[in-house]
Amino acid sequence: GAGVSQSPSNKVTEKGKDVELRCDPISGHTALYWYRQSLGQGLEFLIYFQGNSAPDKSGLPSDRFSAERTGGSVSTLTIQRTQQEDSAVYLCASSPGLGSSGANVLTFGAGSRLTVL
Amino acid sequence: RKEVEQDPGPFNVPEGATVAFNCTYSNSASQSFFWYRQDCRKEPKLLMSVYSSGNEDGRFTAQLNRASQYISLLIRDSKLSDSATYLCVVNPRYNFNKFYFGSGTKLNVKP
Numbered sequence: 001g002a003g004v005s006q007s008p009s010n011k012v013t014e015k016g017k018d019v020e021l022r023c024d025p026i027s028g029h030t031a032l033y034w035y036r037q038s039l040g041q042g043l044e045f046l047i048y049f050q051g052n053s054a055p056d057k058s059g060l061p062s063d064r065f066s067a068e069r070t071g072g073s074v075s076t077l078t079i080q081r082t083q084q085e086d087s088a089v090y091l092c093a094s095s096p097g098l099g100s101s102g103a104n105v106l107t108f109g110a111g112s113r114l115t116v117l
Numbered sequence: 118r119k120e121v122e123q124d125p126g127p128f129n130v131p132e133g134a135t136v137a138f139n140c141t142y143s144n145s146a147s148q149s150f151f152w153y154r155q156d157c158r159k160e161p162k163l164l165m166s167v168y169s170s171g172n173e174d175g176r177f178t179a180q181l182n183r184a185s186q187y188i189s190l191l192i193r194d195s196k197l198s199d200s201a202t203y204l205c206v207v208n209p210r211y212n213f214n215k216f217y218f219g220s221g222t223k224l225n226v227k228p
Contacts, residue, residue, distance in 0.1 A: 035218075098213065103213075
């Protein structure tokens, strides 16, 4: 696609429910990142996918968070048993990836705003 | 200590003013540097990369000082549309997939 697409744009859920957030990166981009941004805060790294390599999950805050990337394209971030502190904007970004021109320039999606009541 | 630190501002300046922001980074092994712009409730967008020799893009000038470990962004002839939060981003040499984001500096350009 022309840009990074994320859905849903807004999600309101009750504490304890599971949520799935989707990211469709720019076509041909091999690197995909998930970040979290709480109100008035900086970006917090969650997870990174590069091609078929094992993902870097070092930023996931707890085992309630998981992510997968199917077929090297679309990614889904899943939060199980949501808590109020999970409320934030979840941003996905993609880049051309290692060995490509502009490899480390990130293009962000518009984000998924999660509110846990 | 945070990897990247920025003055949160806000910087309130009149139209036409020149304004400069600095950003300090803690890891001397940092390789690549960027300024991103984030409008309210929007996603960050790349403003410009920062090169060792310094670079300019229209009214925007970026500088890198490796000895003192900071980067700067200068905006000349500020426009109302420049009002946004400016994020400093650092990418270390030792870990290509890691990007460290500053918390951002908020700029308000007033008529």
